[in-house]
Amino acid sequence: MYAEYLPRPTTPATALRSVESMEITTTELGLAARVQHLSRSYGREDGAVRALDGVSVGIRRGQFTAVMGPSGSGKSTLMHIMAGLDAPSSGRAWIGDTEITGLGDLELTILRRRRVGFIFQAFNLVPTLDALGNIMLPFELDGRRPSAMERARIDGLIQSLGLGPRLGHRPHQLSGGQQQRVAIARALATAPDLVFADEPTGNLDSRSGREVLSLLAAASAEHGQSIAMVTHDPVAASYADRILFLADGRLVAEKPRQRADEISRFMLGMEVAA
């Protein structure tokens, strides 16, 4: 079932089809997910807060993208909507070629289960399940066992993340870094269209943090995994292939890979300009 979402080269045939349907698809754009004219307001009309204001952007397939911005810039809201966790006030969003705006709760739930991987800042793991149980959770929620290919993929992940000796441990028996590695294994296990990481290093010491970032960068570089990471940490963002900057609910800049000090300087410049 994942075959239809695998990267597809843009051939003349698909170009022709897009002309026929009068709409170019996310896949044809080389994107894993995208949003168009996205706005999101919170609260009632009189005191409404505009968290996102007409944002159009895509997460490139096979790349590690960082989304940066100061607190209140709308970066978390943007990612929540892209990952199917929240609904926009207006605008459209796609994961792969599926438009997710307008989907019902159950459809969104199944979409997240099968096509999105999540790594949160903290409280990533279900406390009553051991590490392996947490890694297998997306399959179990789907009521199926992993196929032989998926099983091999999971074994490979466990191996490369060094989780072998920890599989029977419950989350409270694991260090913060180990917990994040379990979360990474879980997020990558289903080979989702998009892995969504929300400040994945926010609760870690700098060494474990660097480890987690290298693992994410490797997943994208070596296995073509599309990853979107929300962060306010320039060091974390420096591991990404591409950096999107948000401020006041708008996309203000987009940059290729940068060094941490360059990112830092740019962020400071944004603050001063505001």
Add this chain to the structure above:
Amino acid sequence: MSAVLERPRAAASTAQAGSRRLAWLRERGMGATILVAAISSAFGVILIAATGYITSIARADPYLGESGSIAFVLGILTVVFVGLAMYIASIVTANTFATVIAGRTRQIALLRLIGASARSQRQRVAAQGLVVGVLGALAGLLGGIALAAAGIWAIGRMLGLDGISHTLLDPAFALPAIVVALTTWAAAWSGSRAVLRVTPLQALAGSVPATHGDTGNRRVRGGGAIVLLAAGAALLGLGVLVGLFSPLGVLIAFVGGVLSFTGIALGAVIFIPPVLRLIGRLFGGSVTARLAAQHALRHPARSSRMAIGVVMGVALVTMFAVALESMKGVLAAELGSELLAEFTSVIDAVSAIMMGLVGVSAVIAAVGMVNLLTIGVVQRRRELGLLRALGLSNRQVRAMVMLEAAHIAIAALVAGLALGIVYGWAGAQSAFGSISTNPLGEVMPTVLWPAVPLWPMVAVVCATLLLTLVATVVPTRLATRVAPVEALAAD
């Protein structure tokens, strides 16, 4: 939990300062506590009134006369049934206050941060327990008196007993109300222990909730419970043996039964988790079933205390039903068919009344089940949010909460039925074992088979499952409202 946030803006005026001080009464759980206190207090009042009324009728009867034995037997039954109701009510209230505190953690932490001592915070919670206890007890007292008066009037009219002189206001009515108020206070104190574990740090954003329950890090204090159980079981066995030769065996068995049952109740944390584990295994390996089964064991003390309330009710009903049914077997051999039919109808009536009386405790236990499931949902908002984000559908969330409830209810049913059959049989055997049923007239002790009456048991099972189902309505609604984004929210 949200009462503080939802306080009306107009409350700034001094006229409303008083209502603001009582805003905590609107918190989730307080209403349930008042309800539970009112039910048990009213139940006590009604049973005392009924005992008094039946004794008055007996006194007026020329054949029964001044015999005090009826009043004595009714008195014991009143103590047993009201005691059971109050015991379950206090478990429920303690659990409820634990729920309330789970919802207030942030607020308590904030007060601790600015200098309040944990002890003063706990005393405040206990004082609130006393207030709701008194409110509930008074409501129950008044409601109970009204219901008793109405019932006595109706029965008097129905049976044409106009000549019975009976006071509708007995000073003894105050007794259950006072006991209920005090036990509610004590239960609030015991349930508020969690206040001591709240640290000022928890007021700061981003604190990670404790992710594992009280498994393992608490040593079980169960020595006394096991000794009681062993001694009680030995006496029960002795009573059965003595019963083969003399009906007095039932007295020994009675003491044994009370001791062993107390042991089981006190040692619930030891005896219930294995049953929970067993039942959890029966639910199968689906992820919702596994999460539900493991959740009930995450707070074994809380789940066990809740389950034991249901166990006691089920065991008591089953015990009476089995004892009476077994007795029928003995009587069938002793009495003629005409007398037997008469006895059977009396026995069935007694059995039905017992069930009705235990039913009150069952309703209180159902309120407790609501609270138990609610606290599970409230304390797991982030976990539920995480599961929702990862792809647990709302339907699966609902199934999970229902399975949690079913888990505890079925474990309690199985344990209660098993205990009830053993106690019922032991009671009947020790009381009637010496009655010879040998038709040849040769005196021989009788060994009874435990006779389990089908319909009363079906009624018990159905009533328990129905109450459980009703109890899941509120918690499932609460759980399905948890948004996936809550997994990311900082507390």
